Every structure is written in structure tokens, then in C-alpha cells.
Amino acid sequence: MQKIVPANIRDIQDGPRKSISRPPTFIEKHCNSVFGWATYFFAWLTVLLVLYIVCIIAIQAAPAIRDYGLGFITGTTWDANTHQYGVLPEIWGTMYSSLLALVIGSLFGVAVAVFLSEHFLSSFVFSIEKLFGVQFHSFWGKLPDKFEQILKNLIELLAAIPSVVYGLWGIFFVIPLIRPVCDWLNTNLGWIPIFNTTLSGPGMLPASIVLAIMILPTVSAISLNALLAVPPKLREASYGLGATRWETILAILIPTASKGIFGSIILAFGRALGETMALAMLVGNANVISWSLFSPANTLAALLANNFPEAGPKEVGVLMFAALILLAITLFVNMIGAFILQKASTPNEGAR
Amino acid sequence: MVQNAQNLSSAPNPANGNGKSVVIDCNITELYYGKFKAVRDTRIPIERNRITAFIGPSGCGKSTVLRCLNRMNDLVRGFRFEGHVHFQGADIYHPSIDPVAVRRYIGMVFQQPNPFAMSIYRNVAFGLKLNGYKGDREERVKRALCAAALWDEVKDKLHTSALSLSGGQQQRLCIARAIATEPEVLLMDEPCSALDPIATRRIEELMLELKESYTIAIVTHNLQQAQRVADKTGFLYVDTTQGGRTGYLVEFGLTKQLFEDPKEKHTQDYIHGRFS
Numbered sequence: 031m032q033k034i035v036p037a038n039i040r041d042i043q044d045g046p047r048k049s050i051s052r053p054p055t056f057i058e059k060h061c062n063s064v065f066g067w068a069t070y071f072f073a074w075l076t077v078l079l080v081l082y083i084v085c086i087i088a089i090q091a092a093p094a095i096r097d098y099g100l101g102f103i104t105g106t107t108w109d110a111n112t113h114q115y116g117v118l119p120e121i122w123g124t125m126y127s128s129l130l131a132l133v134i135g136s137l138f139g140v141a142v143a144v145f146l147s148e149h150f151l152s153s154f155v156f157s158i159e160k161l162f163g164v165q166f167h168s169f170w171g172k173l174p175d176k177f178e179q180i181l182k183n184l185i186e187l188l189a190a191i192p193s194v195v196y197g198l199w200g201i202f203f204v205i206p207l208i209r210p211v212c213d214w215l216n217t218n219l220g221w222i223p224i225f226n227t228t229l230s231g232p233g234m235l236p237a238s239i240v241l242a243i244m245i246l247p248t249v250s251a252i253s254l255n256a257l258l259a260v261p262p263k264l265r266e267a268s269y270g271l272g273a274t275r276w277e278t279i280l281a282i283l284i285p286t287a288s289k290g291i292f293g294s295i296i297l298a299f300g301r302a303l304g305e306t307m308a309l310a311m312l313v314g315n316a317n318v319i320s321w322s323l324f325s326p327a328n329t330l331a332a333l334l335a336n337n338f339p340e341a342g343p344k345e346v347g348v349l350m351f352a353a354l355i356l357l358a359i360t361l362f363v364n365m366i367g368a369f370i371l372q373k374a375s376t377p378n379e380g381a382r
Numbered sequence: 383m384v385q386n387a388q389n390l391s392s393a394p395n396p397a398n399g400n401g402k403s404v405v406i407d408c409n410i411t412e413l414y415y416g417k418f419k420a421v422r423d424t425r426i427p428i429e430r431n432r433i434t435a436f437i438g439p440s441g442c443g444k445s446t447v448l449r450c451l452n453r454m455n456d457l458v459r460g461f462r463f464e465g466h467v468h469f470q471g472a473d474i475y476h477p478s479i480d481p482v483a484v485r486r487y488i489g490m491v492f493q494q495p496n497p498f499a500m501s502i503y504r505n506v507a508f509g510l511k512l513n514g515y516k517g518d519r520e521e522r523v524k525r526a527l528c529a530a531a532l533w534d535e536v537k538d539k540l541h542t543s544a545l546s547l548s549g550g551q552q553q554r555l556c557i558a559r560a561i562a563t564e565p566e567v568l569l570m571d572e573p574c575s576a577l578d579p580i581a582t583r584r585i586e587e588l589m590l591e592l593k594e595s596y597t598i599a600i601v602t603h604n605l606q607q608a609q610r611v612a613d614k615t616g617f618l619y620v621d622t623t624q625g626g627r628t629g630y631l632v633e634f635g636l637t638k639q640l641f642e643d644p645k646e647k648h649t650q651d652y653i654h655g656r657f658s
């Protein structure tokens with residue numbers, strides 16, 4: 031029989047026990063408060079910065095607001111020669127393209143997050159390796175997790191591609207690719223409002239597809255974290271009750287992670303609303319309000335990017351007004367998102 | 383050989399000589415996690431309407447053996463198993479058998495209470511929904527909650543979140559959830575380790591009640607608990623002689639006999655609190 035209690039602590043030390051505890055020094059104490067003040071300062075600085083930007087835009091937009099008022103929001107023409115300005119088509123285009131991109135992007139993004147969090151890829155690689163009996167090999171054995179890591183990084187890399195490159199890719203790749211499908215839909219199902227024009231190049235659908243790809247990394251990265259944070263014991267509980275993998279994913283994992291997934295979607299929506307360059311290249315820049323996916327359209331951000339370079343002093347004010355509206359929409363969406371997130375998360379948190 | 387999952391639910395085998403039938407005949411020759419051999423040579427017959435306890439030092443593979451019985455280990459990548467587990471005569475590791483089906487007949491309660499983040503009612507009804515139960519769900523939920531001795535505490539708040547319950551209540555909720563579909567066998571992995579003595583007592587009483595209609599296998603670190611509830615007990619131990627840390631069954635028998643007159647030296651040492 032052996033002693034299982036560790037040797038007495040005094041036996042380890044030579045000589046009498048001597049405490050090394052001491053109170054914090056003068057410098058330590060003051061660093062502490064300086065640090066505290068610094069964080070305060072920077073936190074408020076960002077708030078001030080946001081307010082400052084809003085103020086500057088509002089001041090610049092003031093003359094236009096006085097001249098056009100609400101008519102600016104409901105107007106549908108944009109003519110610098112007759113000084114007629116209205117941004118309803120742009121508001122429509124912004125919301126339409128963002129929502130469409132959000133639907134496509136979230137579906138794909140969440141699917142990718144589930145794919146990665148459930149280790150579909152590494153299990154697949156593992157089972158392939160099993161056929162060759164190398165699944166525990168010192169090199170091959172690590173491969174399943176490596177593959178998954180690579181895929182994860184590749185998806186995050188999508189966020190690093192410059193917007194203008196997406197625009198070019200859209201023009202030279204996406205538009206030719208979807209054109210036959212669009213033509214077919216238009217000729218055969220043209221009576222449905224969303225298919226009732228032909229795709230003449232740039233348009234709502236290619237813009238939304240590219241936008242969806244641009245927001246995909248946002249959705250998938252944050253959703254992935256949310257899914258990975260679901261306690262493994264819930265997964266076990268579900269499997270233990272005899273749920274299949276899909277039942278577990280749909281009934282337990284996604285609902286439990288819904289807060290994070292929803293947050294990712296709101297963030298992505300914010301990004302889609304403000305996305306400029308790729309849309310300016312792909313959306314067609316036409317003042318049109320149409321349900322059709324194939325019709326050219328315009329967005330607020332693209333309008334700003336396209337018109338600022340040649341804007342006269344009066345038009346700058348008008349554009350600032352449009353910028354203010356874009357800002358308001360983005361802020362509104364984010365606030366709604368934060369509100370829903372809070373609503374969705376409160377009831378369960380009570381106990382632990 | 384039984385060919386399809388349907389037969390998991392077939393009538394029990396006729397009772398053998400003792401008037402007791404073996405529901406799960408578990409025979410693990412070798413069990414690996416990746417390259418690590420976790421368990422070897424463990425044969426435990428689990429009898430109908432009896433409580434079978436597994437005891438042994440930490441890390442000896444009790445949970446592993448238990449999770450083998452309803453194929454929960456299939457979720458672990460690199461898990462490999464040699465031997466057989468027969469449930470009512472059907473080999474549950476036969477390629478034609480769906481592990482999901484196995485888990486519907488052999489329920490499990492885990493060490494940590496793990497209610498879903500939904501209402502108490504929906505937690506208990508989860509299994510009913512999975513099995514596509516069309517009948518009176520409310521009645522079933524009530525019955526399960528009563529059986530788990532939780533009904534009186536929650537009957538007024540069935541639609542509040544299960545996470546608002548205390549740990550002991552959550553564990554009883556998990557038991558209710560597991561028995562709502564009336565599986566044949568209930569596996570419990572240290573169900574009381576997170577609970578206080580009173581809640582533990584209630585769950586023990588519950589097990590004794592449940593054994594009238596279910597078959598129970600339980601892992602426990604609490605030797606008194608095993609003595610109080612188990613009809614038969616298996617003692618597992620770690621074998622370090624062959625390099626690794628492989629668990630194996632040292633002794634299996636009637637609880638009374640195992641505790642009062644253990645045959646093996648390791649068992650004697652363990653139940654008398656002597657460690658070597």
C-alpha cells in the first residue's frame with residue numbers, strides 16, 4: 031500500500047515558511063486607474079466619432095433637406111439638369127438586393143457552418159483513410175482536421191477579396207454563367223413578376239448573387255462559433271434519445287445557437303446594405319423600381335459612388351441627403367437586430 | 383441472425399432456467415478509441431427488471447462499456463469494437479441495424495443534467511415527437527413526469543424553460559425525458575453525481591420503482607448506492623500490466639455476494655477503500 035496523500039508541504043520547503051505576499055505598490059495602483067481612464071476615453075471617442083460623422087453629413091445635407099424634404103424619399107427621378115432628385119428607386123434597390131443576398135447568403139452560410147461544426151468533411155476524409163487503413167498514421171491521421179482547417183480558412187479568405195475584384199468577377203463570370211438560365215426563365219415563366227424582364231447584362235440577380243458570396247464569410251464564421259459553443263452534452267442528449275443527425279441539427283443545435291446565427295445575419299445585412307463597389311459595377315445603375323430579378327436597378331451606395339465625382343455644389347448636398355438616408359436605414363436595421371436578439375435571449379438565461 | 387431494425391422490438395426471449403431473461407448480453411472482447419485500447423474481456427449479462435450496477439475506479443471504462451450498449455460510442459471518431467452486444471437476441475452492431483433505432487429502444491441518462499433550452503413540456507415530448515407518437519402527448523408527458531417524481535413540482539409551470547429548474551430537478555427531468563417513450567432499457571451514467579443526498583435518495587427510490595417496468599444499468603462511484611439499489615454488480619478495474627490502461631471486468635455477481643464476499647483481491651481492496 032502506498033500513501034496517496036501528497037507529502038506535507040513543509041517537508042518540501044527547507045527552513046521556516048515565509049510569505050511572499052505584499053500589497054500593490056504605488057505604481058501598480060496608479061497604472062490601474064490610468065488604464066481604466068484610457069479605456070473610458072477610447073470608448074467615448076468612438077461614440078463621439080460616430081456622432082461627429084452623422085453631424086457633418088447632416089449639416090452638409092441641410093440645404094437639400096430644406097429644398098426637397100420628404101419628396102426626396104418618394105421621388106423617382108434623378109436629373110441633375112432639371113434639379114429633380116428622388117431616391118425611392120435606390121431605397122427599393124438597396125433593400126431588394128440586400129434582402130435577396132441575405133436569403134441566399136444566410137442559407138449558404140449557415141449550411142457551411144453546420145458542415146464545419148458537425149465535422150462532415152473530416153469524418154468523410156477519415157472514412158476514406160479507413161479504407162486504406164491509415165486513419166491513425168502519424169501523418170495521414172492528422173489530415174482530416176487539417177482539411178477542415180483549410181476549408182475554414184478559405185471561407186474566411188472570401189472576406190479578404192477586394193470589392194472591386196468581386197465586381198469584375200461578377201461581370202466576367204457570373205453574368206455569362208446565369209444568362210442562359212435567366213433567358214430560359216424569362217421565356218417560359220415570364221408571367222411571374224420576378225422573371226418578367228430579360229437580363230441585359232448587369233442587374234439585380236447577378237448583383238445579389240455576388241453580394242451573397244461577399245456576406246457568406248460573415249454569416250458562416252459567426253454561426254460556426256455559435257454552433258461550436260453549443261454544449262456537447264446537448265448533442266449527446268439528443269442522440270441518446272434516438273434522434274438522427276438531421277433531427278439533432280435542426281431541432282437542437284440550430285435553435286440553441288440561434289442567437290449567434292441571428293446576430294451573424296444582422297451583421298451581414300448591415301454589410302450588404304452598405305456594400306458599394308461591387309454593386310456599382312453589377313447592379314446596372316438604372317432608376318427603376320421593378321420586381322424583376324433580371325432588371326437593372328440601383329442602390330444608395332452605388333448612387334453615391336457614381337455621382338460624387340462629377341457632382342456640382344448643389345448635387346453634393348443632395349447626395350449627402352441620400353447618404354443620411356442610407357445611414358438611417360443601416361442604423362435602424364442594426365437596432366432592430368439588437369432588439370430582437372435581446373428579446374430572443376432573455377427568457378432562458380435566468381437560471382444559469 | 384436478425385436482419386432488420388424492426389426486430390429490436392420483438393418479444394423478449396423466453397425466460398431461462400432462473401426465471402429471468404437476459405435483455406442485453408454484452409460481450410466486449412476488445413474496444414479501442416483510435417489506437418488506445420480502452421476495455422477488454424468484459425462480459426455482462428443485463429437481466430430484465432433488474433438493476434445492474436457497474437463500479438470501479440475512475441478511468442477504468444465504466445462509461446465506455448455503458449455507452450457501448452446503445453451505440454453512443456459510434457459518435458466518437460476512431461471507435462472500434464470487437465465482440466458482440468445482443469439486445470433481445472439481435473446483434474445491435476450488425477451492419478443492418480441502425481444505431482438510431484438502437485437508441486430509441488435503449489434510453490440513456492447522463493452524468494450531467496442536460497435538458498434542452500426549451501420548455502419543460504417540450505423537453506419531455508421531444509422523444510415522443512421523434513418517434514412520431516400520434517396519441518395523447520400531454521397524457522404521456524404527465525405520466526413520465528409523475529414516474530420521475532417531478533410532476534408536483536412542475537405541473538404549474540410546464541411551459542417555462544427547463545433551464546430554470548434546479549440541478550436535481552433537471553436530472554429528474556432528463557429521466558422523465560428518457561422514459562417518456564418507454565424504452566426497454568435505461569442506461570444511467572452516474573445519474574446522482576451532481577446531486578445532494580436528498581435528491582440522490584429520490585432518484586434511487588425512483589430507480590427501484592422504475593425497475594418494475596424497465597431494465598436499468600447504472601454506473602456509480604457511490605458504493606452504498608450500488609448496495610442500496612443494484613441487484614447485480616460488476617466491478618471493473620484498470621490493467622496496467624500490458625503498457626496501456628485497459629479496463630476489464632474483474633468480477634460480476636449478485637450485489638450482496640460481491641460486497642460481502644468478493645472473490646478477487648482487487649475487488650476486496652476496492653470496496654474496502656484500499657488502493658494499491
Ligand SMILES: Nc1ncnc2c1ncn2[C@@H]1O[C@H](COP(=O)(O)OP(=O)(O)OP(=O)(O)O)[C@@H](O)[C@H]1O
Pocket residue numbers: 415418420439440441442443444445446447458627
Ligand atoms: N471519446 C473518447 N476518446 C478517447 N478516449 C476516451 C474517450 N472516452 C473515454 N476515453 C478513454 O477511455 C478510458 C475509459 O474512460 P471512461 O470514461 O469509460 O472511464 P470511466 O470508468 O467512466 O471513468 P469515470 O468514473 O471517471 O467516469 C479512459 O482512459 C479515457 O481516457
Ligand SMILES: [Mg+2]
Pocket residue numbers: 444445446571
Ligand atoms: Mg464515466
